[in-house]
Amino acid sequence: MxxxxxxxxxxxxxxxxxxxxxxxxxxxxxxxxxxxxxxxxxxxxxxxxxxxxxxxxxxxxxxxxxxxxxxxxxxxxxxxxxxxxxxxDQQAVAGDVIAAVLTQKEQYGHSSLGGGANVTIDLSSPNIAKPFSMGHLRSTVIGNALANILEKLGYNPVRINHLGDWGTQFGKLIVAYKKWGSEEAVRANPIPELLRLYVKFHDEAKEHPELEDQGREWFKKLEDGDEEAAQLWQWFRDESLKEFNKTYELMGIKFDSLHGEAFYNDKMDRVVKELEEKGLLVEDEGAMVVKLDEYDMPPCLIKKSDGATLYATRDLAAALYRQDSYQFAKALYVVGGEQRLHFKQVFKVLEKMGYDFAKEMHHIPFGMMLKDGKKMSTRKGKVILLDEVLQNAIDDVKKVIAEKNPTLENANKVAEQVGVGAIIFHDLKNFRLNDINFSLEEMLTFEGETGPYVQYTHARANSILRKAGYVENAGVTLPEGALEGPEAWAVVTLLLNFPNIIQRAGEDFDPSALGKYIIDLAQAFNKFYANVRVLAEDEAVKQARLQLVAATATVLKEGLRLLGLEAPAEM
CATH class of the missing domain: 3.30.1360.70 (Arginyl tRNA synthetase N-terminal domain)
Known part of the structure; x- marks a missing residue:
């Protein structure tokens, strides 16, 4: 159609x-x-x-x-x-649209646009030994939604969790653990204990600046393969991942690769060597850089004066490794807006190296998650932990269920679906470049433009179908006038537009287009239900209207799935 x-x-x-x-x-x-x-x-x-x-x-x-x-x-x-x-022609279009949705079900809106091509998506990327904070939520849910949307458009998304598992912070953490930590405390409560040690290091370093030198020394040992440093680093990494995976599992997010920064340590020499061979590496105040004057950009730092490589070197190595491994058609980096210049430089360096694939590499920036209007900081300990927020949301929904629907089957599972969904949807309904202020109360309301509102609308549609004894039937014969009126037509035109919205969300890398769409569809459906008698006395008219309800439930469920939310059939 x-x-x-x-x-x-x-x-x-x-x-x-x-x-x-x-x-x-x-x-x-x-x-x-x-x-x-x-x-x-x-x-x-x-x-x-x-x-x-x-x-x-x-x-x-x-x-x-x-x-x-x-x-x-x-x-x-x-x-x-x-x-x-x-x-x-409203009658003809309504028949076509409802038949398409009921026949194709969750395949409605699917496209072969991508031709099965790989798209690597760099998302989430929390730092090892630090908590999974609300600050990491945005990259995680935006990246996951884009992966789902691109898959719907016929691409093969490769979800990559480029973990922050390298850097001087590990030297600092080793010093803090050896001075103030214990194995028992870390095993009992890994992330909070490692965060406590990290924060304590910075507090103590204000009075004892020599701690910073000790941190650098231990990181140097780690780089040089010191056995004790390597064992502690691996242990911190393993314990952190166990905790992260609990959060990912709760959010229904999986990855195809967990190669973090450390994975590329032995792959950066290739980059430096190739830049030298291509005459792109020049010395600048003792450091080795690639000049980008022709793009009105500062030089891209490849090696510091002490010989240490930088983030850019690592990202160049990662890009070459990913192209070798996946032959990607596009590469997306779902990373905060403050990294704009960094990615512009990396992509231009790859272009100068002669790699055409650089033109299909995209930084997907997003605004900050704010607390009381201010940016969150792990170093100062001013952080909202994502797993705590998710659990609070689930607990709050449990209370609502106990009050409104105490006999609900699988109440705990539904509370998870709604609580977690509320957090995800609150992020994705907003255009990604906007900053978002953290407000659990706003996220969890069942009225207005929220995840619980859309999920409840889907559950209501299913409830109507159950009570009516609706039997699934894709053969649509619309009696004249069954779906007349602005309320029904508003729902039909939105259902018609679903494939276009998915395509737009994918092309613009903008999940909020889909988030806004399913709010519009939920609102239009509720208006239809309030103004049109679905269970009409005429059986043919009743069946036509129930088919519109079934089509709406199908598209709401699929729209929620693409954003990373589940859609309970009952709430």
Whole structure:
């Protein structure tokens, strides 16, 4: 049912414009009285040398028979000023859309656009021996949603957790553990204890700056393969991952690779050697850099004056390793906005090295998670732990269930689905570049633009179907007038638009397009249910309306799944 595409094709033939350009010009009027689609003719005035209203009238005259011949269910084509407005045949479109959703089920909206090509997605990347904070939530859920959306579009996502498992902080942690830690305390409560030691190191270092030197010495030992340092590092890493995996499991997130920073230690020499061989590495104040003056960027630091490599060297090594391993069509880095310059530099260095794949590497920046309007800091201990937030959310939902629906089966499982979903959805309904203020109360409300509201709407749709004894039936015969009226049409047009929304969310790397869409669909459905008698006396009318309910439940569930949420059938 690519009505919009077919209309755009016919328009492109008539006005002699590129199909993609015409498709972008087609818009959905804010007022449904102005049609379901509209084509403004202002841009054609220059090339056709006529007034836009004249162009609109002439194009519309040719368009009506062309659309009829192409089989597009357009009931009316109207010219209003410089606009051509299209009114779809509501009866025909509703039948097509409901049949498509009920036949294809969760496959509705699936596309072969990606052709099975690999897309590497760098997401989450928490630091070993530090807590999984709310600050890491954004990369995790945005990256996971993008992976799901791209998979729906026919790509093969490769989810990579590029763990922060290397750096001077491990030297500091080893010093802190040897001075103030105990094996028993770490085993009993790994992350909180390692965080306590890390924070204590920084507090003590204010009075005893020599601790910083000791931290650097122990990290040097670690780099040089010292047995005690390596064993402690591996232990900190293993204990941290055990804790992280509990959180990932609760959120339903899996990875294809856990190669962190340490994995690339022996792969950076290749980068340095290749940059030297290609004449790109130059000395600058004792450091080795790649100049990027032609891009109006500062030099990209490859080696410090003491010979130590930097993040850029590691990311270059990782990019080459991933291209060798996966031959990716695209590579996404879901990392905070403060790293913009870093990734611009890395991508340009790869371009200068002659790698064409660099043009398909994308930094996916996002805003900060704020607490009381301020950025969270692990070093100062001012951090909200994600696992605690998830547990609090689950506990709060349990209380609501106990009060509102005490006989609910699988109440604990539903509380998990709703509590965890609330946290994820609160992030993804917002455009990723916006900062988000942490508010558990706002996340958990069952009213307004929240995950629980959408999940409850899905559960309500299922409840209607159960009570009506609905038997699944994809064969749609709509009696005249069964789905008439603005409330039903609003739901139908949203269901029709689901595949386009998925494509837009994938192309723009913007899960919030999908988040906003399922809020709109939930609101439209609730309005339909409030104003239209679904269980009509006429059996054929009742079945048609129940099919619309079933189609809505299917799309809400799939939309939630793509964002990383589950959809309980009962709440």
């Amino acid at each position: 690519p009505y919009k595409h077919t209309i755009a094709t016919q328009l492109a033939n008539i006005v002699n414009l590129d199909l993609e350009a015409v498709a972008k010009m087609l818009e959905t009027p804010k007022d449904p009285k102005m049609g379901d689609l509209a084509f403004p003719c202002f841009q054609l005035a220059k090339t056709l040398r006529k007034a836009p209203p004249v162009i609109a009238a002439e194009v519309a005259e040719q368009l009506a028979p062309a659309l009829k011949e192409a089989g597009v269910p357009v009931a009316n084509v109207q010219v209003v000023g410089a606009y051509i407005n299209f009114f779809l």
